[in-house]
Amino acid sequence: MKENTEGSPVVPVAPSRGRLRPLGLDEVRITGGFWARSREVNATATLDHCRDWMERVGWIGNFRAAVEGRVQRDRRGREFADSDVYKLIEAMAWAGRHDSEVAALTETIAPAQEPDGYLGTAFGRPGQQPRYSDLEWGHELYCYGHLIQAGVAQARAGGEGELTKIARRAADHVCATFGRGGIESVCGHPEIETALVELARATGEQRYLDQAALFVDRRGHGTLADIEFGRAYYQDDIPVREATVLRGHAVRALYLAAGAVDVAVETGDDELLAAVVRQWEATVARRTYLTGGMGSHHRDESFGDDFVLPPDRAYSETCAGVASVMLSWRLLLATGEPRFADLAERTLFNVVAASPSEDGRAFFYANTLHRRRRGTVPPADTDSPRAESSLRAPWFAVSCCPTNVARTLAVLPAYLATASDDGIQLHQYADAEITTGGIALRVRTDYPRGGTVSVRVARSPDRPWTLSLRVPAWTEGATARLVDADGTRRTVAPGTATLTRAFRPGDEIRLELPVAPRWIEPDPRIDAVRGTLAVQRGPLVYCAESVDLPDGQEVDAVRVDPGAVPVDGPDGTVVAPGELAAPGEPHDPAWPYRPPGQSAVPAAERGGVVLVPYNSWANRGPSTMRVWLPATPLPRADADESTA
Amino acid sequence: MKENTEGSPVVPVAPSRGRLRPLGLDEVRITGGFWARSREVNATATLDHCRDWMERVGWIGNFRAAVEGRVQRDRRGREFADSDVYKLIEAMAWAGRHDSEVAALTETIAPAQEPDGYLGTAFGRPGQQPRYSDLEWGHELYCYGHLIQAGVAQARAGGEGELTKIARRAADHVCATFGRGGIESVCGHPEIETALVELARATGEQRYLDQAALFVDRRGHGTLADIEFGRAYYQDDIPVREATVLRGHAVRALYLAAGAVDVAVETGDDELLAAVVRQWEATVARRTYLTGGMGSHHRDESFGDDFVLPPDRAYSETCAGVASVMLSWRLLLATGEPRFADLAERTLFNVVAASPSEDGRAFFYANTLHRRRRGTVPPADTDSPRAESSLRAPWFAVSCCPTNVARTLAVLPAYLATASDDGIQLHQYADAEITTGGIALRVRTDYPRGGTVSVRVARSPDRPWTLSLRVPAWTEGATARLVDADGTRRTVAPGTATLTRAFRPGDEIRLELPVAPRWIEPDPRIDAVRGTLAVQRGPLVYCAESVDLPDGQEVDAVRVDPGAVPVDGPDGTVVAPGELAAPGEPHDPAWPYRPPGQSAVPAAERGGVVLVPYNSWANRGPSTMRVWLPATPLPRADADESTA
DSSP, X not given: OOOOXXXXXXSSOOOSSSSSEEOOTTXXXXXXXXXXXXXXXXIIIIHXXXXXXXXXXXXXXXXXXXXXXXXXXXXXXXXXXXXXXXXXXXXXXXXXXXXXXXXXXXXXXXXXXXXXXXXXXXXXXXTSOOTTSOTTTOOHHHHHHHHHHHHHHHHHHXXXXXXXXXXXXXXXXXXXXXXXXXXXXXXXXXXXXXXXXXXXXXXXXXXXXXXXXXXXXXXXXXXXXXXXXXXXXXXXXXXXXXXXXXXXXXXXXXXXXXXXXXXXXXXXXHHHHHXXXXXXXXXXXXXXXXXXXXXXXXXXXXXXXXXXXXXXXXXXXXXHHHHHHHHHHHHHHHHOOHHHHHHHHHHIIIIXXXXXXXXXXXXXXXXXXXXXXXXXXXXXXXXXXSSOOSSOBSOBSSOHHHHHHHHHHHHGGGGTEEEOSSEEEEOSOOEEEEEETTEEEEEEEOTTTXXXXXXXXXXXXXXXXEEEEEEOGGGTTSOEEEEOTXXXXXXXXXXXXXXXXXXXXXXXXXXXXXXXXXXXXXXXXXXXXXXXXXXXXXXXEXXXXXXXXSTTOOGGGEEEOTTSXXXXXXXXXXXXXXXXXXXXXXXXXXXXXXXXXXXXXXXXXXXXXXXXXXXXXXXXXXXXXXXXXXXXXXXXXXOOOOOO | OOOOOSXXXXXXXXXXXXXXXXXXXXXXXXXXXXXXXXXXHIIIIIHHHHHHHHHHTTTTHHHHHHHTTOHHHHOOSXXXXXXXXXXXXXXXXXXXXXXXXXXXXXXXXXXXSOTTSOOOSSSSSTTSOOTTSOTTXXXXXHHHHHHHHHHHHHHHHHOSOHHHHHHHHHXXXXXXXXXXXXXXXXXXXXXXXXXXXXXXXXXXXXXXXXXXXXXXXXXXXXXXXXXXXXXXXXXXXXXXXXXXXXXXXXXXHHHHHHHHHHHHHHHTOHHHHXXXXXXXXXXXXXXXXXXXXXXXXXXXXXXXXXXXXXXXXXXXXXXXXHHHHHHXXXXXXXXXXXXXXXXXXXXXXXXXXXXXXXXXXXXXXXXXXXXXXXXXXXXXXXXXXXXXXXXXXXXXXXXXXXXXXXXXXXXXXXXXXXXXXXXXXXXXXXXXXXXETTEEEEEEEOTTTSOEEEEEXXXXXXXXXXXXXXXXXXXXXXXEEEEOTTSOEEEEOSEEEEEEEOOOTTOEEEEEOOXXXXXXXXXXXXXXXTTEEEEEETTEEEEEXXXXXXXXXXXXXXXXXXXXXXXXXXXXXXXXXXXXXXXXOSOOOSSSEESTTTTOXXXXXXXXXXXEEGGGXXXXXXXXXXXXEEOSOOOOOOOOOOOO
């Protein structure tokens, strides 16, 4: 492996090769707008919230119990509870939280590490199952993965510290235990792969990369048990380089794919990279929700078959959104293709941003696209089941999502822009300052509310360089324009718009994106939303929520008119042309299947239906909600019904 | 409780009160046609198949292991494995299998019963959890329920024997342990309730009925733990008499409702009966598939919210179909209303009959209405996961369904007809002989292939009596006719058609039912099937199956024309007017959501699409299948798309 020659960039992913070079948190600052608000809430509320809950439910205490020999009696939470403590530390490190907080958590964790590097509170101590006796469900390597990512974050954000050392010792233990000649298996939950590659990148240690490559190659050969969900659940059914689509448990599939890209990039394995790109393409074309959400089965948190995308049973786990952004980001760095930034944008705005409540102290675990029944307020003082609540819950029995959102928002500035030998590429749009290699840019925008993105050059070298701007795929069918510093305008197609020259300080380039609301129609093969339309406005998916309907009405009464267009309403809302079925109508037959024409739906008064951004729903109390709105009644057959 | 004064009828349900009186297996014989074939396969193949598998997987051996003190090492299967042995015995008893087979199984079971009546191989022995330490998941009382039903079957079909005595001792133990002053709880899986009432009916012992009533009243008060699925999973969220709809695990909900009807009928509790009728109505109107299938969630095998009825993720467990027939049958006996026989018919033909393969040696556990991907042949020699196979499997890790189908088919003749002080009521149509109380009827029909049902009076008393014939609800919108012995014809509406007079031997009454195929349209609130039509022919739901399409085509290419009508094809098929999308069309976009008009679907050549009865699908190798067929492309908006 090539030594990282750039020093230690403050980024979660620092490939030694690839088309684009990430910019660190020290090079990109978000200064205002949508993501600045999200990140402020994350930094001031969510991080403390997560730490307080993990003290309360005993997951931090598990480390103390391990040290004091009390795990059999006192350990709390599921097998993977350790990992959430690590993810919190990672988030704190990226967020630049006071070192003493990270140090305090590190001091709790450190004594639980055994002399041989093993670290975990769920296995191997008196009264527990032996280490590595349940690779299918035990999550021991998964926990190391998050420990290592936290250690890398510490090293890059603040300089190598105690946690980084713990992570290295754990990684050494993994290599010693699972390397060639060791346990010839993999973890039921991928995550260690991407973490080991990143540790290799951060430390220059080849053996971590080798071990990651070994894990990627081992998987798919039926090493793990054939469980009720099948080996596809943990991607042990087909080798990564042979698979054609993501399948099984969505988070596992996406973490594994991210790790495979990391290995492919570092080892120059173009075949492996191409395999993951192919899987990403098939998954995005056939197994992804309009929101970018992935995973349509509640039962095993898995992808469904192609086009199985029920809105009312969308699982669309928040962590799968985080993992999808991780994968797309790696593919963007490797290939430079804007389609990966397109999906990341969609997923960030409509899955990752949808999970936390406005106050950052409650979260969606599953992100349904249709809620039919007003639910109840989750308990404030006990954890909640992970998928059934209609409102965000403060904590879950399995609570992977809150800390995953926290660490993603903490590193978000690193996803905005990249550099290459040619210049700077802007991928995501936010009020921001970008300073790297003699170039300084000031980005001003109220995107996604407004579509205008102004890029002002504050500093530039004298030589020509290229400014690249992503023109989002969602502009397809409408018109996007690029306005140069001299006022010349040109239409730009979805993809990448570039300007190459010796920019001068004071130059202002404007990208004008058509964010007016538009109908979106589903592929006819997605049976679950046939005959419906959704509204998208820029990258934001909208939804109808019952709190915006007349008293007592629910969203399932909404019908929209595809013959007219949705328009902007006040306060970021959209008004869709449509109507509400009168209450109680259609009347309730004893049996809901009839010959055509027997259940004609009478017309109701028409008007506008207020829609709000999907990511903001459920912040105003229990409600019903739907993204896909029925567009037309079924045409009637005047067929001859005489029979007998 | 009133002493049963009729002797011991050979029926599974023998209420002492109610509008209708069941006829026993000694009074009704099925002599030909659809159900005769099913029952023949059941008797000659399925019963042996189930016994052989339960020997092979060790579930019968569990009783031997218990007696010999080997359960810790040798017990096989889940907590409820005992119950399948009992269900097999019940099926054998109703099927009139040679006594020596039942005796052999009984001899295996008997020594495992403890002196205090406790019987179960999963709890209470060395190395096992204590008795009744896990009422949520332990299924101990559930197993007693099936033991008792087997004991009742033995008593009624062949005379009280050893198994009946074992069942009585177990029931006495339950009353002693869970009666007033005992354990104040219920079983996580209802079933004991209906069994205890039946044992009370068979033995005249009031205390069994009292215990059943106690169990029904105890449930719904949050006695069991609040699990991840919520207490609704086992109906411990709301008392039976307050609930408005069935919810939670479908089989549990339906077994409980059946037990509640039994208690209500025997105690004259009209409020409780009305509560269950109300729940049945709401469930049938909003939570039932076209097939009669119930339960739309794989995750917890539960009902979904109202109108959450995804065809591709239909769970529609076979056992829920069996349980639904059990409930409807009890409500029919109690009220005399034909709507309960309507649902039973639909469920028998399209769920219960769909589960077993043509050879009776493989079964669907879940009965999906849409299979998108050709699956693989389940292993012949190991058990299968319960829901993922596209073909029926010989056995499952949880194998409740095969024995449930077996016992249902064994008692099927008892569901055909009833008697009352007025006369005879025919509820289900099959070639049959009915002989009861001085009346003998010969029913001739090839229903459901043909719609003509001939009822010939072979013997009749001189006094007038009433012959009642159910006119199925599915005839709505078409014309059914009744032809009297003298040739007079009259149109009869869905419900009940009656003829009252002193019939004479040789009289032949004909019911002419309009079985020509018809389109069926779903309620517009069932989002998952908007814009589609299904075909029903008589009580049979039809489906498209890929084996009937041109080579290599899959059912998702089918589109039907609601402007023309489906017609009969050869060999029991139906030909639906429609077309197949050309292979590869619509072309595969990179992202399946677009502004309207961008993904127009070109017309393909038109023709007929062959459909087969749903209950017969998947008998010809791996295939794709769908019941609901897309009827029309989404209308396009020519809306102004200029934006920015």
